[in-house]
Amino acid sequence: MDDGSGWWNRGGARLGFSDVALVTSLRDGMNLVSYEFVACQDAKKGVLILSEFAGAAQSLGAGALLVNPWNITEVAAAIGKALNMSDEEREKRHKLNFKHVTTHTAQQWAETFVSELNDTVVEAQLRITQIRPVLPVDYAVEQFLSCGNRLLILGFNATLTESVDTPGTRGGDQIKEMDLKLHPELKVPLATLCNDPKTTIVVLSGSRRDILDDNFGEFDLWLAAEHGMFLRHTRGHWMTTMPEHLNLDWVPSLKHVFEYFQDRTPRSHFEPRETSLVWNYKYADFEFGRLQARDMLQHLSTGPISNASVEVVQGSRSVEVRAVGVTKGSAIDRILGEIVHSKPLTSPIDYVLCIGHFLEKDEDVYTFFEPELPSDNVSYQRTKAVDTMKLPGERRPPLKLSPSRGGSKASSHGKGHQRSSPNHEKRQGNNHNGSAQQRQSLEKTSWSVLDLKKENYFSCAVGRTRTSARYMLGSSDDVVSFLKRLAESVSSESLTVQ
Numbered sequence: 001m002d003d004g005s006g007w008w009n010r011g012g013a014r015l016g017f018s019d020v021a022l023v024t025s026l027r028d029g030m031n032l033v034s035y036e037f038v039a040c041q042d043a044k045k046g047v048l049i050l051s052e053f054a055g056a057a058q059s060l061g062a063g064a065l066l067v068n069p070w071n072i073t074e075v076a077a078a079i080g081k082a083l084n085m086s087d088e089e090r091e092k093r094h095k096l097n098f099k100h101v102t103t104h105t106a107q108q109w110a111e112t113f114v115s116e117l118n119d120t121v122v123e124a125q126l127r128i129t130q131i132r133p134v135l136p137v138d139y140a141v142e143q144f145l146s147c148g149n150r151l152l153i154l155g156f157n158a159t160l161t162e163s164v165d166t167p168g169t170r171g172g173d174q175i176k177e178m179d180l181k182l183h184p185e186l187k188v189p190l191a192t193l194c195n196d197p198k199t200t201i202v203v204l205s206g207s208r209r210d211i212l213d214d215n216f217g218e219f220d221l222w223l224a225a226e227h228g229m230f231l232r233h234t235r236g237h238w239m240t241t242m243p244e245h246l247n248l249d250w251v252p253s254l255k256h257v258f259e260y261f262q263d264r265t266p267r268s269h270f271e272p273r274e275t276s277l278v279w280n281y282k283y284a285d286f287e288f289g290r291l292q293a294r295d296m297l298q299h300l301s302t303g304p305i306s307n308a309s310v311e312v313v314q315g316s317r318s319v320e321v322r323a324v325g326v327t328k329g330s331a332i333d334r335i336l337g338e339i340v341h342s343k344p345l346t347s348p349i350d351y352v353l354c355i356g357h358f359l360e361k362d363e364d365v366y367t368f369f370e371p372e373l374p375s376d377n378v379s380y381q382r383t384k385a386v387d388t389m390k391l392p393g394e395r396r397p398p399l400k401l402s403p404s405r406g407g408s409k410a411s412s413h414g415k416g417h418q419r420s421s422p423n424h425e426k427r428q429g430n431n432h433n434g435s436a437q438q439r440q441s442l443e444k445t446s447w448s449v450l451d452l453k454k455e456n457y458f459s460c461a462v463g464r465t466r467t468s469a470r471y472m473l474g475s476s477d478d479v480v481s482f483l484k485r486l487a488e489s490v491s492s493e494s495l496t497v498q
């Protein structure tokens with residue numbers, strides 16, 4: 001425990017040798033001593049008697065004996081109990097507290113704090129953000145045709161699916177109605193766009209890998225599941241782009257909470273994922289769903305995850321819990337990195353369309369591509385990657401992704417697919433994955449990936465007017481019409497070329 005500051009000699013050692021620690025603060029912010037005591041007691045498994053007025057009582061209450069320090073009889077009884085406690089109980093109580101102290105590190109606290117601070121900024125910005133104009137479809141199509149390397153990033157839920165209010169065409173089967181299904185009118189236009197050599201499509205969704213596989217497996221495009229934590233081209237295998245330190249220990253313990261709310265809210269739906277859990281009540285009675293959501297949020301804020309490194313994200317008709325650091329915007333640079341690794345880039349991406357019914361938390365994906373800071377005084381949240389490339393007020397130079405930022409690690413999750421080595425992919429005849437030689441030469445340099453002019457960037461929120469996207473569309477029906485227009489323009493473009 002000697003950290004060089006003399007703490008151990010000044011008194012820290014006593015904490016390690018004691019059988020019992022008695023903390024009787026009448027008022028206390030946190031009480032660091034109780035944490036230090038637990039940290040020093042791995043050998044002795046000493047008992048902590050803790051004032052219920054100390055902040056630490058909220059996190060160490062499970063293993064400590066909690067007392068009201070004004071109640072002398074209670075304190076005396078606790079001392080007696082602690083001194084006579086069986087080894088077994090001491091060990092059990094110590095284990096609970098030791099786990100808490102060693103897993104709730106300053107690093108984790110700082111990450112959660114910064115992330116919540118960012119959320120507050122985004123929320124405040126959204127409140128003062130002007131209502132966005134409707135996507136100028138003709139102009140977006142015109143610009144699309146004028147560019148040579150186009151990237152389309154499409155959300156899935158409520159973007160490429162049928163509107164919730166579309167009268168029941170699914171035969172009244174509740175379970176089937178709640179399944180996420182690609183809008184039937186999109187199959188043809190999407191296939192046309194996917195087959196266009198100048199266009200790359202990424203479906204970026206919170207949904208699980210199997211759901212994206214079922215809906216998009218037949219198309220020639222990229223799938224980014226679970227808010228971009230997993231990625232694959234439909235001709236390749238899933239890989240993970242998850243940050244190394246993501247803590248997912250909380251997932252199993254929370255599932256029963258979500259199941260409970262699913263069971264007591266008819267037509268609501270719980271989707272367990274690997275990096276998040278989502279309960280959606282968009283098909284349920286709205287008022288009842290809202291009340292249930294409120295209950296759930298309260299339960300979550302006081303329950304088992306109140307100290308875990310997770311975020312509770314409230315949607316208009318959903319509640320989601322995800323690991324800190326899981327957002328679409330934080331994943332997008334890793335996704336881009338993989339895409340440009342996988343096929344030789346002949347020219348930088350010069351057109352980006354990013355469209356989705358994204359939660360506020362995920363709107364960071366819109367700002368990632370913002371070529372210029374907006375002229376009004378609304379400052380946008382930018383991802384780390386962008387911050388390193390652009391100073392406030394500066395026009396961003398073409399995006400350079402270094403291979404290390406873009407790199408991902410092989411997945412050991414889900415279907416057990418491992419990321420193939422370039423050679424393996426070659427054996428499969430996968431022309432979306434460059435040869436080992438190409439990759440090697442790319443890794444020696446950084447290269448310009450994005451050269452995006454303001455007029456060629458179209459970010460668009462679906463069904464949300466206050467957004468950090470530049471434009472909005474009313475519903476997925478409008479998205480369908482727009483994508484049909486883009487597909488028609490691609491068909492006439494290829495006819496002209498012939």
Ligand SMILES: O=P(O)(O)OC[C@H]1O[C@@H](O)[C@H](O)[C@@H](O)[C@@H]1O
Pocket residue numbers: 154155156157158159204205206207278280315316317318320356357358359
């Ligand atoms: O991530 P997707 O599939 O584009 O869906 C966007 C959002 O759609 C909302 O309707 C859901 O309530 C959210 O949970 C989801 O994240």
